[in-house]
């Protein structure tokens with residue numbers, strides 16, 4: 001049984017210009033100790049779907065799901081109070097902007113040990129000891145001296161390390177990392193990713209890594225879920241996905257990788273942007289940008305089976321060629 | 330922090346010099362001759378005029394006059410009342426506690442109601458409650474104090490007869506001031522009912538004086554909270570599984586307080602200006618009423634000295650506010 005199981009998750013925002021469905025029938029499942037990467041361009045509903053799981057969306061959001069289970073517990077029927085004892089302790093989250101994610105008014109020690117205070121019964125000195133251990137584990141040099149530091153005295157990389165120390169302080173079974181390195185320098189980015197991988201292995205922790213960068217996916221993920229405009233368009237283990245992407249969107253994301261582009265000499269990008277509230281196509285949401293689109297795509301896209309990566313596509317690719325073309329040939 | 334404090338102290342010196350120049354120039358800019366003004370309506374003989382001119386140093390060059398004046402101030406000599414012949418500083422010191430007591434009560438009331446109201450309005454943004462609070466705050470903000478004071482007097486003192494109309498305590502009680510704060514002195518006196526009387530005298534003036542600061546603090550708290558509630562660190566706090574009370578009351582409020590404290594500090598100046606009206610309405614024997622009375626009595630040396638002392642007090646309060654600001658904002662602390 002999977003550690004996290006979400007089925008048919010939808011999130012609708014009540015906006016001034018009417019309802020907007022940011023997440024549309026998404027399934028997510030994560031096994032214990034697994035690294036799942038959710039990938040897609042900005043605006044694909046990656047953050048919103050995980051914030052919905054954590055219960056961190058504003059009141060304007062309506063969340064519905066057929067199933068939302070974590071470690072055998074039903075999150076859907078759980079009281080808010082009961083959910084708060086799981087959030088932070090068993091499922092923790094870190095965010096894209098480490099610098100603004102820490103509270104500027106409190107010290108590093110306060111913010112780390114607050115989590116321990118909420119979820120454990122360690123006393124003050126034990127919490128301090130644990131905070132030092134945690135800071136050591138995430139690679140913060142001379143942690144004793146950093147305890148009294150305020151966030152504005154930390155770099156982006158250091159802030160993210162503090163966030164990771166905080167998030168892992170109660171040894172969660174699942175960590176959700178929402179673009180944890182997007183705001184950081186490239187060298188720091190690699191260090192943070194290595195750290196996350198190491199922490200997963202050391203603590204038997206599963207990881208949901210949200211990213212828009214296929215390079216990060218290749219380096220980190222066991223399994224990949226591709227999201228587009230609020231829908232899951234493909235899901236495969238990492239190696240088969242890179243070898244044979246079935247959805248045209250996945251293929252396009254992969255061909256935008258620098259190492260794949262060098263052969264042709266330029267870096268292709270997918271033309272167009274993710275549709276928002278006002279320009280949602282009637283059929284397949286990727287249709288306006290898809291180079292394999294046919295007339296039937298305007299009416300909708302069909303969900304393929306596991307052998308085709310659950311691709312949400314009428315013409316799933318096999319080895320880069322739409323499946324139906326092969327039949328014709 | 331020390332550097333921050335020294336910086337603020339350093340700024341006080343030019344400010345104080347500026348105020349002293351204004352207070353000094355004020356009496357010389359009034360139409361007419363200063364001696365005639367100082368003497369008031371009684372008028373003076375020619376010899377007495379010369380004599381006075383020499384006493385006040387008006388025969389010396391203006392720059393010398395100013396430095397003499399500044400020298401006197403630095404020695405604690407703020408002039409002498411023409412009417413009572415008592416030193417201005419002494420009068421100020423006897424009356425200031427009354428104003429201070431009223432102002433402290435007003436700012437406590439304004440803060441104690443304004444901050445929670447602002448928080449609540451922000452958390453329930455757009456609700457009926459939010460709109461009512463902000464509507465009332467707008468009315469409070471634009472309320473003419475004089476009219477509002479009279480209205481309360483008519484209702485609570487006149488019709489309902491719940492509260493007295495004027496003064497700090499009933500005439501039935503008499504004791505020597507110890508601290509100058511009637512609430513404390515009445516308790517110290519041990520006289521039965523004295524404290525209750527002091528409180529009932531204090532209520533209406535406090536409410537009147539607190540009205541505008543309360544409205545301003547509630548609005549500022551609301552907007553600061555709204556800004557802070559959408560910050561990433563508030564989401565982080567919620568992601569820890571903390572209860573909403575702690576997220577709002579600690580993580581968000583702590584940040585929202587930084588601009589609110591500044592606002593409260595600025596309101597102290599407004600409060601002293603409001604005290605002039607409030608004290609007049611309620612015959613509250615404080616420095617506000619003292620200044621107004623002195624203007625009517627043409628006691629210009631009191632007006633001049635009082636102005637400078639009040640300005641000094643405001644500067645002192647602002648220094649304290651800066652200090653508090655430094656304490657609650659870690660980005661300034663180091």
Ligand SMILES: Nc1ncnc2c1ncn2[C@@H]1O[C@H](COP(=O)(O)OP(=O)(O)O)[C@@H](O)[C@H]1O
Nearest residue numbers: 013022041042043044045046047048049058276
């Ligand atoms: N609070 C909100 N109110 C209205 N729309 C929102 C809100 N948060 C996110 N959205 C919209 O939902 C969509 C998905 O957002 P998000 O999950 O942040 O994308 P991603 O993380 O994949 O970049 C976007 O179009 C975004 O504008």
Ligand code: SF4
Nearest residue numbers: 284287290297313314
């Ligand atoms: S359904 Fe059609 S338009 Fe949509 S991705 Fe597949 S081929 Fe492209």
Ligand SMILES: [Mg+2]
Nearest residue numbers: 046047048179
């Ligand atoms: Mg995002």
